Amino acid sequence: MHDIRLLRDAPDAFDAALARRGLDASSERLVALDERRRALIRELQELQTRRNVASKEIGQIKRTGGDAAALVAEVQAIKERMPELEAEETALGRELDDALSSLPNQLDADVPDGPDxxxxxxxxxxxxxxxxxxxxxxxxxxxxxxxxxxxxxxxxxxxxxxxxxxxxxxxxxxxxxxxxxxxxxxxxxxxxxxxxxxxxxxxxxxxxxxxxxxxxxxxxxxxxxxxxxxxxxxxxxxxxxxxxxxxxxxxxxxxxxxxxxxxxxxxxxxxxxxxxxxxxxxxxxxxxxxxxxxxxxxxxxxxxxxxxxxxxxxxxxxxxxxxxxxxxxxxxxxxxxxxxxxxxxxxxxxxxxxxxxxxxxxxxxxxxxxxxxxxxxxxxxxxxxxxxxxxxxxxxxxxxxxxxxxxxxxxxxxxxxxxxxxxxxxxxx
Structure with missing residues (x-):
């Protein structure tokens, strides 16, 4: 398995290593998958934070007799949205892991090049x-x-x-x-x-x-x-x-x-x-x-x-x-x-x-x-x-x-x- 962090930092070196194995470049596709997954994780974290804040605000408003309907609706929307994002993030993670696990190890620098x-x-x-x-x-x-x-x-x-x-x-x-x-x-x-x-x-x-x-x-x-x-x-x-x-x-x-x-x-x-x-x-x-x-x-x-x-x-x-x-x-x-x-x-x-x-x-x-x-x-x-x-x-x-x-x-x-x-x-x- 490859370290996705190294791939992010040195995509050209990763593709060069694949080329030594006779394989096509993959870094662009893998980095794109990784970025989409990380964006989803950030969005999930932001939604989680907003849900927690809104829930506290709802409690405060209700204690003072105010109308919290808009915040309740917002929290409900967040609760409905999060499982969708979690499922998408899980699917992207699995796709990324499958792609990484299908690629061979990088060769040592002194391994001779050759077809067979x-x-x-x-x-x-x-x-x-x-x-x-x-x-x-x-x-x-x-x-x-x-x-x-x-x-x-x-x-x-x-x-x-x-x-x-x-x-x-x-x-x-x-x-x-x-x-x-x-x-x-x-x-x-x-x-x-x-x-x-x-x-x-x-x-x-x-x-x-x-x-x-x-x-x-x-x-x-x-x-x-x-x-x-x-x-x-x-x-x-x-x-x-x-x-x-x-x-x-x-x-x-x-x-x-x-x-x-x-x-x-x-x-x-x-x-x-x-x-x-x-x-x-x-x-x-x-x-x-x-x-x-x-x-x-x-x-x-x-x-x-x-x-x-x-x-x-x-x-x-x-x-x-x-x-x-x-x-x-x-x-x-x-x-x-x-x-x-x-x-x-x-x-x-x-x-x-x-x-x-x-x-x-x-x-x-x-x-x-x-x-x-x-x-x-x-x-x-x-x-x-x-x-x-x-x-x-x-x-x-x-x-x-x-x-x-x-x-x-x-x-x-x-x-x-x-x-x-x-x-x-x-x-x-």
Whole structure:
């Protein structure tokens, strides 16, 4: 959500920020709405004052036996007029809020300009993609080769489709255990080393929560909604960030770093024909999320810290990756600046996104009314919120299986993950 006061003071700067997103100027329309609403509020206040004064005058006149009919008529007219003005002011306020909430966050000044992902700027790389001495298989080929008992495949897309339709998978046997191990490894790393607090949040949330993090109203079609007006979370960013909605936090307690392992549910609206094979784009997937609530002064450094936390996951899993800063045309709705971490996927011979770490500054906090205050002070200010994948478990499974596959279809296990698999050095052999 945008601060209408800043828009009033610097409309040209606001329109310039929208232009970087490829959007038309909106300040003139928004300021006009705001001025009409404020004029109505002033008129209501003046009518209220006049009604109070007139009511006192009526009492005085009646006590002296005078005729107060004209004042009584005036007060009655005011009483009839005020509900009309209140309804109009409420409608204008709702129209202004809807317009402001449909506009994306302003980008940081150093976000590169560009229309799409082709203009993203690479910051660094880690690791070197492996040179195979055999033709590497895709993760779904390896998963379907691997048996999980006498009936199931380790990755069973056919049975998942019979259960739920396209873009689902059943993991079984060693593959199910490997995904569980990856998730546990990530949680232990973030809580034991990186200072995050583990949370088990609800998977169903109300409309206010999804609005607070910016998925609503613009991206309703990307979500799954229940018949009792709840929403399946697209990421645990939603419940984790909303844990502080409506609160005033002590600045001394910040940053508040939270992590959670949850299923995530996305309709994948608009993705028809993209990544239809395998696990890259699913309606349901697991993710270890990181969320940080901090101050304005600390949020830039916090983004770097959270990016480093996600990178450490991939380093310990011995997975080559690169970090890019997203350009203006590729940065998400709520983000002011985003780092994407892209892991190497041998079967596609390219890097694919496995984590996005975004600084939303006070954009989400305004929607959630989440503030902070220094001890001993009365004034409050909005917190800054950040979120990032730490990392997507299914995509980590894909990357691990493909990068560490062996010629016989087995998977070498990186040393950091072996304790979570009973010390196994290889699975699927």
């Amino acid at each position: 992902e082709t203009a993203n700027v690479e910051l660094r790389r880690w690791g070197t993609p492996r040179a195979f001495d055999f033709a590497p298989r895709a993760h779904y080929e390896l998963g379907e080769m691997m048996a999980a008992g006498p009936v199931l495949k380790a990755m069973d897309f056919e049975r998942a489709a019979r259960l739920s339709g396209a873009r689902f998978v059943v993991l079984a046997g060693q593959m199910a255990r490997l995904e569980r191990a990856l998730a546990q490894f990530m949680l232990d790393l973030h809580t034991g080393t990186h200072g995050f607090i583990e949370v088990q949040p609800p998977l169903l949330v109300g409309t206010d929560a999804v609005y607070g993090t910016g998925q609503l109203p613009k991206f309703a079609e990307d979500l799954f909604r229940t018949t009792d007006d709840r929403w399946l979370i697209p990421t645990s960013e939603v419940p984790l960030t909303n844990l502080v909605a409506g609160e005033i936090l002590d600045e001394a307690a910040l940053p508040l770093r939270l992590t959670a392992l949850t299923p995530c549910f996305r309709s994948e609206a608009g993705s028809a024909g993209r990544d239809t094979r395998g696990m890259l784009r699913q309606h349901q997937f697991s993710k270890v999320e990181m969320v940080s609530i901090t101050t304005a002064e600390a949020s830039r450094d916090e983004q770097d810290y959270m990016t480093a936390c996600a990178e450490k996951v991939l380093q310990l899993l011995e997975l080559p990756y690169r970090v890019v800063v997203l350009c203006s045309g590729d940065t998400g709705f709520a983000a002011a600046r985003t780092h994407d971490i892209e892991v190497w996927v041998p079967a596609q011979n390219t890097y694919r996104e496995i984590s996005s770490v975004s600084n939303t500054r006070d954009f989400q906090a305004r929607r959630m009314k989440a503030r902070c205050r220094k001890a001993g002070e009365r004034d409050t200010r909005f917190v800054h919120t950040l979120n990032g994948s730490g990392v997507a478990v299914g995509r980590a499974l894909i990357a691990l299986v493909e990068n560490h596959q062996q010629a016989d279809g087995s998977i070498r296990i990186p040393e950091a993950l072996r304790p979570y698999l009973g010390g196994a050095e290889v699975v699927g052999a």
